[in-house]
Amino acid sequence: MRLACRPRLALLFARRGAEGQAATLFAEGGSGGFIYHGIIGLAVLIGLAWLLSEARARIRWRYVIIALVSQFVIALILLRVPFLREGFLALNGVVRALSDATRAGTSFVFGYLGGGAAPFTISDPAASFILGLQALPLILVMSALSALLWHWRVLPWVIRGFAWALRRSLALGGAAGVAAAANIFAGMVEAPLMIRPYLARMRRSELFVLMSVGMATVAGTMMVLYATILAPVIPGALGHILTASVISLPAAILIAQIMIPDADLPAAPEAAQPLEMPRYGSAMDAVTVGTQQGLVLLANVIAMLIVLVALVALVNLLLSLLPEMAGAPLSLQRLLGWL
Incomplete structure (x- = not known):
């Protein structure tokens, strides 16, 4: 731990x-x-x-x-x-x-x-x-x-x-x-x-x-x-x-x-070990495997964003039950800003 x-x-x-x-x-x-x-x-x-x-x-x-x-x-x-x-x-x-x-x-x-391009007029591009x-x-x-x-x-x-x-x-x-x-x-x-x-x-x-x-x-x-x-x-x-x-x-x-200092004190730094290179059959194979690996990372990022934003919103709801400070309700963003 x-x-x-x-x-x-x-x-x-x-x-x-x-x-x-x-x-x-x-x-x-x-x-x-x-x-x-x-x-x-x-x-x-x-x-x-x-x-x-x-x-x-x-x-x-x-x-x-x-x-x-x-x-x-x-x-x-x-x-x-x-x-x-x-x-x-x-x-x-x-x-x-x-x-x-x-x-x-x-x-x-x-x-x-x-x-x-949108098939209709967009009044607010940021949205x-x-x-x-x-x-x-x-x-x-x-x-x-x-x-x-x-x-x-x-x-x-x-x-x-x-x-x-x-x-x-x-x-x-x-x-x-x-x-x-x-x-x-x-x-x-x-x-x-x-x-x-x-x-x-x-x-x-x-x-x-x-x-x-x-x-x-x-x-x-x-x-x-x-x-x-x-x-x-x-x-x-x-x-x-x-x-x-x-x-x-x-x-x-x-x-x-x-x-965590090293217990061993070598007189000289050891030589670098060789890299274990990813093996791809071709450039197209590299693109395919890289895309599959990126898809896993993309799914993790999206899932974590949803969960973390939801948790922050939940904390803000709980903090809003407390009395206001400086004329505004408490929020996690305000607390971290003060820190």
């Missing part, structure tokens, strides 16, 4: 302690007060992880410091280097292309309910947007594209590059490093499957790193979906989400190595 709960803390620490603080420190026009606030918050979160550590004497502070510094270096490079910032803007075109391609498929299947038929099917397209890129051996090379960087900087070698790098592009379920033969031999600390990284990063399929939804209100949404996910990788490793 203790091990199952701690990745949630790692997710909180990684998101708040890395993305928020790094973005604050490197945001243009940020005041000194915000910088001090970020530094204090980062120190507090690391301190909490230290207090919850199972073996403080085994913490390898050298790699903790490297992981901490790497977050700021990554943020500085991704947010300050001009051509990378322009690249983030170019990613918006990729998001629009994927969104338009998905809309072509949904409008063909669902007609105007899927985003196609015609149907999340489950127009935005969420992007999961299917991204899942199929991911499988196709695996079949063409594009993603494995990218993952090996990240695994090499983790092995050289944080001494996270072997299967754990490969799976941690894969979490940037694959989901929390898919990434461990790439090292399936090695899971039984992984140490407890390595499993905790794998779980923490999985909860701190954003899968590529969901990343594009989030960017599509946020694009109208946040310029360069995909670039921001990608930056946050990459920064969260060393942040999650940092927290995991503090809370």
Whole structure:
């Protein structure tokens, strides 16, 4: 039970302690007060992880410091280097292309309910947007594209590059490093499957790193979906989400190595284990299998959205029975806003 709960803390620490603080420190026009606030918050979160550590004497502070510094270096490079910032803007075109391609498929299947031309005059265009038929099917397209890129051996090379960087900087070698790098592009379920033969031999600390990284990063399929939804209100949404996910990788490793340090202290990081590659008979087979896997994910997302929204509405109904505060009824949204 203790091990199952701690990745949630790692997710909180990684998101708040890395993305928020790094973005604050490197945001243009940020005041000194915000910088001090970020530094204090980062120190507090690391301190909490230290207090919850199972073996403080085994913490390898050298790699903790490297992981901490790497977050700021990554943020500085991704947010300050001009051509990378322009690249983030170019990613918006990729998001629009994927969104338009998905809309072509949904409008063909669902007609105007899927985003196609309506056979009547629409007085309120915003009311015609149907999340489950127009935005969420992007999961299917991204899942199929991911499988196709695996079949063409594009993603494995990218993952090996990240695994090499983790092995050289944080001494996270072997299967754990490969799976941690894969979490940037694959989901929390898919990434461990790439090292399936090695899971039984992984140490407890390595499993905790794998779980923490999985909860701190954003899968590529969901990343594009989030960017599509946020694009109208946040310029360069995909670039921001990608930056946050990459920064969260060393942040999650940092927290995991503090809370459950490795019992073994290798003199040098071990070599990366080979990926267990998904085997597809052809490109069409990859598209078919990827679509089937995406369909399961799509069904899970729709089901969870229905249940969670219903639960929030139920909590709000219960809170409405309490006396009003500041001239308005209590709600879960207001309570979380105060926190």
